[in-house]
Amino acid sequence: MSSLLVSVQTEQSFLGCILLDNSFDYKLEEVSEDYFSNEYTRAIFNSMIELKSDGLSIDLVNVAEKLKMKKVNLELSYLVDLTSICKTYSIYSYVHTLKEKYVRRTWAEKFQVTLNKIMSGEDLDSTIFNFENETKNVYYEDTYKDDISSISQSIMDLLEGGNISNIKFGIKFLDEVIGGIYKGELTTIAAKSSVGKTSLALQIMLNVLKQGKKVLFITREMSKEQILMRNLTKKTGINTNKMKSGNIGAEEWKLIVEVLSDMNKDNLIFINDKIHTVAQIRKRIRQIKPDLLIVDYVQLMTPSNNLSNREREVAGISRDLKNITLDFNMSVIQLSQLNDEMKDFRPMGERPMRESKALFHDSNNVLYIHEPSEGDLEEAARKLGRSKDSILNAKQNGIKLVEVIVAKCRDGEKKFKYFAYNGSRLHFEELKENMGGYVC
Template structure:
């Protein structure tokens, strides 16, 4: 914008408020950084001071404050401000002033980004800082449409729309309790190592693909090839052990080829084992625009700035993932390890989370996978109505009884149910009892 035009807009806003004191509340929408003209800035400060002191804002009171502070502002300058004042269009002018500030701030951050890159700073770190600063700039202008009328319109549109706003986990306990995977929601799946976190996440991913939804799977625990083989195992029943050792018979080959063909044709699954930072995840989301993001697992992400405490580092990862659900309007599933101190006790609340309780508190939904021991195991055997001998025999064949526990659901109740976990198939099957 031409500098003279920008000054005229600043003058018009201030002049309008001086002419119509009932509009002095508009000063609350403004701040000092918005004014480029030094005279307008000083007059704005005086007007803010008068409003704070609950003194009428007019030519006389503004001139009195100028004299009191011995400011080098001539009466002709104040008159010029008044001349540009008008009793309409102030909201439009304020909007322009905010946009001008945003442009200047973005331009400054672009310059800092280029300077950082040119001076040899880590590119990912430069981008991370840039994105955070840009988000802060844009977040400052997120107060529009927050009145009840606007919100009510959105709710009515939502209720009247026939479009599906979410999609299913494909696991009846989670769908009936949580309702499904919804935009803006962070779901945490947590368990001890080797209990089936990744298997459950992959089951949800494959179920999402059946619904035509695209998933980005960030793996920090396995290679993309290993994750893909697990998908093949879930679809075909051919164990990953056999695939790794290449002990595959003709019928297995046929199943594998067909499964790979279906996955390639749909092309709805993206598996990345190289991404390990929040900024890199954001970049990949912008590139492929997934319907669902899964991070396996949150404690294995890498921080882009040093933090003294591990707890703060992991809390930052979780908070950033929660922010992503809102920034990109998608559901996100983060996997998490549990503390070893829980031993064989049934997990509940935020205490079991490894490194940071923020993982629990940031989440809309928390699902624990609990391998049953002791009295929990005995109770489960009784619930399903099978003999302990038969259950023990199944365990010997790699079929375990586990509990899926919905420990937190912001929109519903908490529940748990017994499941069979088929280790060779990497598959969870709900038990009817």
């Protein structure tokens, strides 16, 4: 094997240092048996680990006895030779070299496996996805800081900045309860069909764009043209039915052109209706480096592995989206359907999630959108200072009352708020209690 991948002399020298001076035995914890390419050096290393664990001295006699018990045929002279070729002051460089060789070997092996898969015609995106998952924890150096001093400094830097989250939902209730859209966090928006989960996601997206942030929107329910048309509706107030019919006046055309021009100028929106796997999402993220990813919706994504178990497949997709938040240090919002079995009950906890409760558990924050049943409207009318009939009349005019529920917030409390949802404008408007009528 190439000297770039293996250095048996370094392996021997490291072990010789431990035999010469047991005060260096703590260095055994900084390496693993995988760092040793030679069967004899690996056996000696494992024997030293066992002696240290048993509280015994790591000397020539004890190591030789351990090897004998393992039926490793090594002469005592081999161990003596180890102590003669090493320099204890170089043990730090030995550790560094052992790690470097191990990482080189690991990458070479993974590259070879990946090359074989590519040459055999396996799906390219899945091959890349699997390669990333297998190698993301292999480092040339230990650059990840997990000591309390480094973490404390990171927290101080954030607090001194005065604003840990640099992205807001742009919806007062959500920003007050959750605090904002944080890097490394997964937020789930869930609702039954036609209650407005896509509309709420688009409203959040447009608010994020106003902050100069880049958004990747993955849609598996609608075409990219439909999603853009919904954005135009939210920005212009021209309802989607009017745009679809083509019955648009001159002033409305002018407004649409202006909005599209602004969107093109900023180039912060990316809408994709072809991506259907997490592997493809990761590939697109590497290309455009968005600040926020929105997936509409998770049950329509294709799992990376066919597990013949829908619950496990959906759980796997959710877990992979959660990993994206950490691997790319970004925010992800996933949309989800709710179980029909909940009927008209207000959704709370994990039970309402369709097909997998992992959607709830993987998420840092969970938002439910719920349309109150007619039986619950009395309570809503009383809190809002309206009559039940006026709420029902508003619904007939296309403006329905909904509850936006923060069912889970890792850093806050669970709350809900009444909103008016205008279906023609695809817009949510927060309602204040005891304020009478609402117009959206």
